[in-house]
Amino acid sequence: MKPFDHLINLLKSVPGAYMCAEMTSADTGDAASPALCEYQFRPGAGAHNVYSISKSVTGCAIGILESEKRIRDTDTVYSYLGKYFPENYDRRWEQTTVGDLMIHRSGAGPESNIDVDVTDFRAEGIDDFLAHVLSCPVIHEHGKGPFVYCDTNYYLVGRVVEEITGMTCGDFLQERLFNPLGWIGNAWGTCPGNHTLCGTGLFVRARDLAAYGYMLASGGTFGGRRLLDPSWIEKARGARGCYGYGFTNSPDGRWFSAGGMYGQCVYIIPAQKTAFCVLGHEIPVERISAEIIPLYLEMIPKGGSYRE
Numbered sequence: 001m002k003p004f005d006h007l008i009n010l011l012k013s014v015p016g017a018y019m020c021a022e023m024t025s026a027d028t029g030d031a032a033s034p035a036l037c038e039y040q041f042r043p044g045a046g047a048h049n050v051y052s053i054s055k056s057v058t059g060c061a062i063g064i065l066e067s068e069k070r071i072r073d074t075d076t077v078y079s080y081l082g083k084y085f086p087e088n089y090d091r092r093w094e095q096t097t098v099g100d101l102m103i104h105r106s107g108a109g110p111e112s113n114i115d116v117d118v119t120d121f122r123a124e125g126i127d128d129f130l131a132h133v134l135s136c137p138v139i140h141e142h143g144k145g146p147f148v149y150c151d152t153n154y155y156l157v158g159r160v161v162e163e164i165t166g167m168t169c170g171d172f173l174q175e176r177l178f179n180p181l182g183w184i185g186n187a188w189g190t191c192p193g194n195h196t197l198c199g200t201g202l203f204v205r206a207r208d209l210a211a212y213g214y215m216l217a218s219g220g221t222f223g224g225r226r227l228l229d230p231s232w233i234e235k236a237r238g239a240r241g242c243y244g245y246g247f248t249n250s251p252d253g254r255w256f257s258a259g260g261m262y263g264q265c266v267y268i269i270p271a272q273k274t275a276f277c278v279l280g281h282e283i284p285v286e287r288i289s290a291e292i293i294p295l296y297l298e299m300i301p302k303g304g305s306y307r308e
Helices: 003-011 053-067 078-084 091-095 098-102 129-134 151-165 169-181 206-217 230-236 285-297
Strands: 017-024 035-040 202-204 256-260 264-269 274-280
Touching: 003 017, 003 035, 003 274, 003 285, 017 206, 035 206, 053 098, 053 151, 053 169, 053 202, 053 230, 053 256, 053 264, 078 091, 078 129, 078 151, 098 151, 129 151, 151 169, 169 206, 202 206, 206 264, 206 274, 264 285
Parallel strands: none
Antiparallel strands: 017 035, 017 274, 256 264, 264 274
16 A cells, blocks of 8 residues: 555544545655645535644745845845834834744743633734734744744734735735645635634645645746746755754654644655645644654655655
């Protein structure tokens, strides 16, 4: 059996598994014509909330803009959003960079987060997401302080994208990433001000998430068109064993992944030009990493490069 067949068998015993998909050119050798396999375990709507996988997708907007020299990840958030800062904001916010946000080291504490997936922000009196975040104190050194995981870090990133492009982050990526990948029926949640959530709330089909992963595994190209620079993907995946810009790199650097609440996951294996994803509830991601990923890695020819 192929690794994807083993994945299907593993997930058949998971009550919350909804759908999985794989896109690869390992068998054909033709990167422009990958093969797609998908399997649906339960009936339901095609598009599914991928939760924090949204963060990796938002980071791609910065990658696109960086390739066009319209931004650098070392630029400060204040340089783009300064006019929105409240009157008595903590001046240390002026040092926080876009890159600091994406590695969750903005310097702000957990009170800056607005987790729309589990809390009623209206009941807490929050209508203006941007004002809420920027009114929070900076209590750690930006870029070097503790890892404080916040959906609103990527919300700020999305607002920076919007300031540069004049489009919401969702609209910008629809044009520059989702349409070229052939996505169908995707949607992205917004704040009360109609700005893309960016840190969560992206709904997408499994086959389309697999296409996203395949594009990354192929060094940023899809269907013969370059969507991202390989240098950005290398940076975004992070150091070995670490969190990058919405992705987590494997300890040996042979694969990387993005994950979301309840076990949403997409795995990217560049040396094999292969990606696969799983959508559902309470997905056993530890077993997938331990049992399925090695089966894919065994198929890589000796001497094959793990970084394209």
